[in-house]
Amino acid sequence: MVFILLSCSMQERSSENPFELIAHAGGVVDSCIYTNSREALEQSFEKGYKYIEFDLLFTSDSVLVAAHSWDNFNKMTGFAHWGDSVPSYNDFITRKILGRYTPVSAAEINAFFELHDGLFLVTDKISNPEILQRNFPRLKERMVVEAFSFQDYSVLKNDGYFRVLYSCMAQDLNTTLFGSGNQYIESIDWIALHTTAFNNPMFKSIKDIKRFNIALFTVDDTSHIPAEYRDVVKMVYTNYIEP
Numbered sequence: 001m002v003f004i005l006l007s008c009s010m011q012e013r014s015s016e017n018p019f020e021l022i023a024h025a026g027g028v029v030d031s032c033i034y035t036n037s038r039e040a041l042e043q044s045f046e047k048g049y050k051y052i053e054f055d056l057l058f059t060s061d062s063v064l065v066a067a068h069s070w071d072n073f074n075k076m077t078g079f080a081h082w083g084d085s086v087p088s089y090n091d092f093i094t095r096k097i098l099g100r101y102t103p104v105s106a107a108e109i110n111a112f113f114e115l116h117d118g119l120f121l122v123t124d125k126i127s128n129p130e131i132l133q134r135n136f137p138r139l140k141e142r143m144v145v146e147a148f149s150f151q152d153y154s155v156l157k158n159d160g161y162f163r164v165l166y167s168c169m170a171q172d173l174n175t176t177l178f179g180s181g182n183q184y185i186e187s188i189d190w191i192a193l194h195t196t197a198f199n200n201p202m203f204k205s206i207k208d209i210k211r212f213n214i215a216l217f218t219v220d221d222t223s224h225i226p227a228e229y230r231d232v233v234k235m236v237y238t239n240y241i242e243p
Contacts, residue, residue, distance in 0.1 A: 020235040021243055022122050022144075023049040024218050025068055029101060033239045035076070036066035037101035041112060045119065048243040051144060051235070053122035054109055063089035064106035064126070064135050073097075106135040113139055120144055120162065122237075127152040127167075129159060144215075144235075146192045150176045150184055157187075165192035165215050168203065177209060178202075185210055190234075195219065198226055 026036045027044030036054055044052045054066040067073040071084040077095040079087075087095075092103055113121050113136075120142045123132065127147040136143060144163040147153035148170050156164045166188050170176070176184050191212045197203035206212065214229065217237035225233055 019222065019233060020051060021049060021241055022051040022053050022215070022217075022235055022237045023047075024053055024237040024239050026054055026066065027052060028239055032098055032101070034068050034072065035097050035101050036068060036104070037097050038104045038108070039101045041104065041109070045112075045116065050118065050243070051120045051122050053124060053237060054104075055124045056106060056126045058086075059089040059092050060086045061088050063092075064131065065089065065092055066104050066106070066109060067092075073103075077103075110136050110139065113142065122146075127156065129155045132156070133159075146215075150188075154187065157189075163190060165190045167192045168194055168197060177206065189213055190215060192217065195224070198229070 023040075023044040025034045026040030027047070027049060029035055029037060029040040029043050032040075041052060055068045056064055057067050057070065059065055069084065070086050073092075074080060074082040074085065074087075076097050078099070079095075089105070093105065095103060097103060109121065113119055121136065121139055122144040124146050126132070127145055127149070129152060132143070132145065133140070140159065140161045143161050144165065145156050145161055146165045146167045147156055148167050150166065150170065150172050153164050153166045166176075167173075168191060176188075188210075189212065191206065192215045193203065193206075194217055197206075211232050214233045215235035215237070216225065216233050219225065219236040219238050220240045222236065222241070
């Protein structure tokens with residue numbers, strides 16, 4: 001119950017939205033966040049979000065579905081005692097998130113986006129080009145992918161995905177950006193950056209290497225973005241800022 005209250009807590013909304021807004025984890029539904037649910041997707045679409053993000057994970061029987069983490073999903077569906085155990089697809093799809101919201105598979109997400117031209121799918125957790133192509137075969141020109149390796153970034157960019165974000169959590173980040181010769185930097189246009197990076201000396205130096213376009217997560221008050229970054233922050237993942 002405590003988790004539900006935290007997940008559905010209201011926060012002050014800002015009407016300032018000079019950036020491209022990404023509805024985080026499917027978007028807010030009835031003031032609840034991180035649901036990655038069917039209802040969140042539908043409400044985000046109705047509110048007019050152009051970009052909607054989903055976290056993607058595999059079930060124990062290898063079906064791609066939307067969930068922020070298995071620990072989070074188990075807590076939000078009344079199975080906190082499962083910890084981070086991975087459910088089967090049948091178990092996943094028959095649960096209710098916070099007692100009332102509907103989990104969705106990648107196939108259902110794909111079908112929704114194919115029905116709505118002009119809507120862009122933003123992905124997190126998985127950036128393997130083969131997996132994305134297999135699950136979203138006709139959406140690449142309307143997909144924003146957070147890439148967790150420079151190899152994935154390069155392949156996805158060359159394959160014609162609409163926008164590829166090199167993740168600040170990529171395992172090869174240090175060698176790619178700060179390694180000898182910096183030979184890969186010029187090919188990187190976009191970086192997905194967490195707000196904590198503004199206080200991190202390593203990430204502060206990123207803007208001195210190159211003025212990358214930044215997709216910033218997670219932002220619910222754009223006035224908190226430092227002035228020296230405001231010209232390069234082009235997209236923001238948000239829970240509460242509405243279009």
